[in-house]
Amino acid sequence: MPAVSETREAVEKLAKSNYEWGFETNVEMDLAPKGLNEDIVRLISARKKEPQWMLEWRLKAFRAWQEMSEPNWAKIKHPPIDYQDAHYFAQPKKKPGPKSLDEVDPELLKTYEKLGIPLHEQEMLAGVEGAGQKTPVAVDAVFDSVSVATTFRKTLAEAGVIFCPISEAIIEHPELVKKYLGTVVPVADNFFSALNSAVFTDGSFVYVPKGVRCPMELSTYFRINARNTGQFERTLIIAEDQATVSYLEGCTAPQRDENQLHAAVVELVAMEDAFIKYSTVQNWYPGDENGKGGIYNFVTKRGICKGDRARISWTQVETGSAITWKYPSCILAGKGSVGEFYSVAVTNGHQQADTGTKMIHLAPDTRSTIVAKTISAGKSDSTYRGLVRMQPKARNGRNFTQCDSLLIGNQCGAHTVPYIESRNMSARVEHEATTSKISEDQLFYCRSRGFSEEEAVGLIVNGFCREVLKELPMEFAVEAQKLLQISLEGSVG
Amino acid sequence: MSDFLKIEGLKAQIDADGTPKEILKGLDLTIPKGEVHAIMGPNGSGKSTLSYVLAGREDYEVTGGSAHFKGQDLLELEPEERAALGVFLAFQSPVELPGVNNANFLRTAVNAVRKARGEEELDAVSFLKLAREETARLSMSGEMLKRAVNVGFSGGEKKRNEVLQMRLLKPSLAILDETDSGLDIDALRIVADGVNSLRGPDFSSLVITHHQRLLDYIVPDRVHVMAHGRIIHSGGPEVATLLEKQGYKQFLEAAA
Ligand SMILES: Nc1ncnc2c1ncn2[C@@H]1O[C@H](COP(=O)(O)OP(=O)(O)O)[C@@H](O)[C@H]1O
Ligand SMILES: [Mg+2]
Secondary structure, eight states: OOOSSSSSHHHTTTTSSOTTTTTOOOOOOEEOOOSOSHHHHHHHHTTOOOOOOHHHHHHHHHHHHOOOOOOOOOOOOOOOOOOOOOOOSSSESSOOSSSGGSSOOOOHHHHHHHHTTOHHHHHHHHHHHHHHHOOEEEEEEEEEEEEEEOOOOOHHHHTTTEEEEEEHHHHHHHHHHHHHHTTSSOTTTSSSHHHHHHHHHHEEEEOOOTBBBBBBBBEEEEOOOOTTBBBBBBEEEEOOOEEEEEEEEEEOOOSSSSSSOOOOOEEEEOOTTTTEEEEEEEOOOOOOSSSSSSEEEEEEEEEEOSSSSSEEEEEEEEEOOSSSEEOOOEEEETOOEEEEEEEEEEEEETOOOEEEEEEOOOOOTTEEEEEOOOOOOOOOOOEEEEEEETTTOOOOOEEEEEEEEEESSSSSSSEEEEEEOOOOOOOOEEEEEEEEOOHHHHHHHHHHOOOHHHHHHHHHHHHHHHHHHHOOHHHHHHHHHHHHHHHHHTOOO | OOOEEEEEEEEEEEEETTEEEEEEEEEEEEEEEOOEEEEEEOOOHHHHHHHHHHTTTTTOOOOOOOOEETTTEEEGSSSHHHHHEEEEESSSSSSOOOBBBBHHHHHHHHHHHHHTTTTOOOHHHHHHHHHHHHHHTTOOOOOHHHHHTTTTOOHHHHHHHHHHHHOOOOOOOEEEEEETTTTOOOHHEEEEHHHHTBTTTTTTEEOOOOOOOHHHHOOOOOEEEEEEEEEEEEEEEEHHHHHHHOHHHHHHHHHH
């Protein structure tokens, strides 16, 4: 039988590898009743001790959401989601607010350990004073929608950087939140952003003042841990003139029978000469070998380069979720501003991914780069959907798009859907696309050098993704490489 | 045991667009421990097929005969298990691996094989030191370690990269499939030295070539003539000289 099996057998073996990180933490939960109505929105706002303006903002979003319907243009299929059959608020009962990780519920730390979340967090903590070699990583750990541990805040505070749960920012820095929240992703931008705006429970807030280089990588680990709890994270990052920040987001989720809805919103604002780098490694539970369970991931991520020469760079490695619907985008409003999107999307088993980006060029001399690598195995289906729009004022606008698909087996699909709209004659848009398969020659070559078949696939896939992986911060790149191999286990015969 | 590699009545076929095509038609070959043997034969006689079957390529179906190495049934083993056992194939056409860093590839391969052999793995520093020594010995630029495996390499660079891999993986049976083709005389000397310096009681080699020239530098213990999927004649190094002068005709006629 050829190594890259085209047969059913290969598929049957699929997804046999149980989701490595499927488990549940036994921390007592404080749950709101199931269902979504104005009272729930009020309850969330009250529980968060939010000011009146925030409640009104949420209610406005909720009313908008009620008028909207789910988008249906993406190439994904799923049973109807019953939005009334979920809890919209869950919070560990033991009150958060520890001053250090020592004070964090040991159950929680154990969970992180099992997740293999690089507990270099802890090493890092110990190594801060003498941290010569590595850039320290600040962790704002989001556990079931509530931040329970924030570290390194002092170092950040000294630099003038605000990094805190958004619920705290709403109370402590209302002027900043009011000024920017919903300005990049308007409340009623889409069905899921409206839902998120109404019911988000937590997320991160980052503010980097003028001229400040954030002294460390900011990292948030998201986990979903409560049965039937939709996750609605809200992240807002603002970099003032000449400010620089790199933010990492990573997550895994416990194994589940029901589908879990996740609808996050991320907004980035980059002012003149500012640079925001946003990296994601996403590994939520993709469902079992029959495609049952798994996370539905409907995310709205968007950044605006407001100032001249501002730069926003999205890097994502997407291996998890049953369904991924996600288009991190850049609005290039400042002259000479730069948008980048580097993406690896892996689908295996019955996973479906419809992901890509939008680059909206509004100003002269704006540039954007898109590198999208799609890997499909098993019976999965993956679509790259990218929009590049050159508005009339985008004189000398430039875009380069490279989309490469790698197929493993012949029961999977990969599609590339580029939308190009150019309204300026001097703008230039280049698009390259390739589709390939891992060849027998490559597999045999690697195996004859001592690699197992799975290692060989991992190696070839990592090579295929190199241009994207090299954009990730070091610690993440190593994890991402492992993740790619794990997520393709069982995909070759 | 003195019979290091023992191949008896080996038959193998390939699926050529739906119809099986027999390429190896009952091949016998024995290489004792520590010896270097050469195989010469016209294009299409099945030399590369033999090397692939020995290394474990799955699209060739073995339909008869046997192949043992170090007393083990080679045909039972996965390609990576054969590598761990000490089999190495220098490919006639080395394969490109886009995006895969050569140094990284080499180190992972060396450590995979070392681990399987129960040897200690090399850390990045000792590996790099070793790799630098070996590239220097093969007159390869250190740049080649930084590039993607075989991508954009010239024909000669690819061949040297194969010899580099061989030296790092320390095989006990090295099969060189036309490693000399496309090399100029200087490169040929360097490659031959790369092989000769491994020669010893624990190293055997099967050198597949078209040209006697290589055998001036790697002097074989035995030379086998292959045609139509069989070894049709075996003798000492003089066979190569004879072939170079008179061609395959007489051997083919004698075998007919
Ligand atoms: N994958 C293949 N499909 C069809 N025919 C093949 C394939 N591989 C080898 N052959 C045929 O088998 C014969 C032997 O090939 P090969 O082993 O490459 O010979 P050599 O290396 O001696 O030139 C040739 O006729 C070749 O065309
Ligand atoms: Mg050949």
